[in-house]
Amino acid sequence: MSSIDRVDWHSGNNFPHGIPEENGGTHIGMYLNWIIDSDLIGECHSKESGEGISKVKSKVISGREFLFDYCDGKFWNEDLNSIGIRFTEDYYSTDKYFDDYANTLANNLETVYHVENNWDNYAQIRKVLDHRFKKWKDKQNKRPWEFWK
Numbered sequence: 001m002s003s004i005d006r007v008d009w010h011s012g013n014n015f016p017h018g019i020p021e022e023n024g025g026t027h028i029g030m031y032l033n034w035i036i037d038s039d040l041i042g043e044c045h046s047k048e049s050g051e052g053i054s055k056v057k058s059k060v061i062s063g064r065e066f067l068f069d070y071c072d073g074k075f076w077n078e079d080l081n082s083i084g085i086r087f088t089e090d091y092y093s094t095d096k097y098f099d100d101y102a103n104t105l106a107n108n109l110e111t112v113y114h115v116e117n118n119w120d121n122y123a124q125i126r127k128v129l130d131h132r133f134k135k136w137k138d139k140q141n142k143r144p145w146e147f148w149k
Contacts, residue, residue, distance in 0.1 A: 004093060007073035016111050023113045025064050027101045028075050030122050031092060033063025034129045040084030042077075045070065064117050087136055100128045 010024030035041055036056045045053060049070045055061040067073060077085055091097050098112075105121050106112040115121060 002077055003074055004077065004079075004088060005075045007067070010113065016113055019113060022064065022068065023115070023117070025067050025073060026115050026117045027098065027112060029062055029064025029067045029117065030101070030125050031063070031097060031129070032067050032071070032075060032079070033122055034126055035080060035084055035088075036063065036066070037126070038084075038129075038133065040081055040087070042079045042081055042084070044078050059119060062117055062119075062122070086140075087133060090136060091132055096132070097129075100132065101125055104128050 005028050007022070007025040007028065011021045015021060015024060033056055036053055041053060049066075052061070052066050052070045056063060056066050061069070067075065071079060077088075080088055101115075102112045104125050105115045109115060
């Protein structure tokens with residue numbers, strides 16, 4: 001079991017002053033929200049966090065709230081199913097997600113930690129994630145001799 005990302009990695013001395021430290025989990029929470037919406041959540045949550053998953057899907061709580069309430073501020077491989085792990089290893093763990101997140105939501109902000117945790121911002125990053133996931137799936141389904149695709 002390995003940690004993919006953690007809120008405590010994004011806080012401390014280098015964290016911007018004047019904003020809540022939970023903002024260090026906004027980018028993780030939005031990704032986790034998308035994981036839940038895309039049914040890529042791990043089996044451990046299906047058994048233990050069914051109520052939380054339903055709350056995220058119905059927008060009662062955000063992915064960031066789920067991250068704190070059900071994951072203790074930590075995003076692990078076990079939070080994902082097998083497809084979610086493979087996509088996350090190729091996309092999130094290579095900083096492509098963080099770049100997309102910053103370019104989509106933080107262009108005019110002081111830092112990425114100033115992104116507001118709201119449904120409008122989630123809708124914007126969700127479009128990017130949906131696009132990236134579709135491209136990734138298409139690549140996974142491509143046969144080696146179909147080099148033109």
